[in-house]
Amino acid sequence: MNMDLVGEKGFGIKIRMRMIENPCFEILTPKSVLRDQLLGIERAGRTCYRSEKGEVTTETAEKFVRMLLGRGHETPIEHSLMTVRFTDISIGMTREQNRHRLTAISERSTRYVDYDKEGEVGFVPPPGRDLDIGVDLGDGLVLSPRQMADMEERFYRSLRGQGWSPEDARQYLPIGTESEEVVSANFREWRHIFALRTTKPAHWEIRRVIGELLGEVQEIVPGVFADFVERGIDDKGVKYYEMLKARGK
Numbered sequence: 001m002n003m004d005l006v007g008e009k010g011f012g013i014k015i016r017m018r019m020i021e022n023p024c025f026e027i028l029t030p031k032s033v034l035r036d037q038l039l040g041i042e043r044a045g046r047t048c049y050r051s052e053k054g055e056v057t058t059e060t061a062e063k064f065v066r067m068l069l070g071r072g073h074e075t076p077i078e079h080s081l082m083t084v085r086f087t088d089i090s091i092g093m094t095r096e097q098n099r100h101r102l103t104a105i106s107e108r109s110t111r112y113v114d115y116d117k118e119g120e121v122g123f124v125p126p127p128g129r130d131l132d133i134g135v136d137l138g139d140g141l142v143l144s145p146r147q148m149a150d151m152e153e154r155f156y157r158s159l160r161g162q163g164w165s166p167e168d169a170r171q172y173l174p175i176g177t178e179s180e181e182v183v184s185a186n187f188r189e190w191r192h193i194f195a196l197r198t199t200k201p202a203h204w205e206i207r208r209v210i211g212e213l214l215g216e217v218q219e220i221v222p223g224v225f226a227d228f229v230e231r232g233i234d235d236k237g238v239k240y241y242e243m244l245k246a247r248g249k
Helices: 033-051 058-070 091-097 147-159 165-173 187-197 204-220
Strands: 002-003 011-015 024-028 084-088 104-107 133-140 141-143 178-185 228-233 240-245
Touching: 024 204, 033 058, 033 204, 084 091, 084 204, 091 178, 091 204, 141 147, 147 165, 147 204, 178 187, 187 204, 187 240
Parallel strands: none
Antiparallel strands: 002 011, 024 084, 084 178, 104 178, 133 141, 228 240
16 A cells, blocks of 8 residues: 655555454463363362362363362463464553463564564554544644554664664654564463453453463353353453352352
8 A cells, every 4th residue: 555644745655464353372282171171170180179079071171170160279281381372462562461370482573573674564553443543643644553663664774774782773663663573371361361362351362362262262161261251242242250259259
């Protein structure tokens, strides 16, 4: 798309920054492994109650986990691990995700990854906003949100061209710049993440991708995440959820 900068100089630029509409994720832990972990959770939980009896199967384990969560007894589900890779997300979302301290995180480094060599750089804009609307910056200069993102990316590349290192030039990357990371946590911590990041007050970007992840894991291991229910869709078209209260709480 060609767009013009509207201002007293009247010069034009070609937009190069890729606007990302949807974040992506991939559950790296195989589905069979996620389901098999329920067996260990049942064995661990029955140790607490000294109630070992009969064969432990996927069916008995799922039923047992539902019982535990219904009572508010979540410690046995810590005997688990799920690893997820998030792509096409913004640096802003990684900052929020990284606040969950009981996780292992590997994030793309803006110190060592040179965006100047990456070709097209991605940007995550807010949904439902007109990216081509003119915004008056004063002094006769009008920029659209799309142009502003592109100018910031061009400024980064220009700094690299002037000899600035990636770790210095990154100071001028906007928070919406595309990034990626891998996150590992046990089921209990994922429940904590879902409880905080899928509710209506959560930021739309993390709520959108974490909500989609929630929907997928509810199909894989429903007994662990069945107590999260969809409550509606906000004015940006993003779903929000609520965790039902356990009887023991």
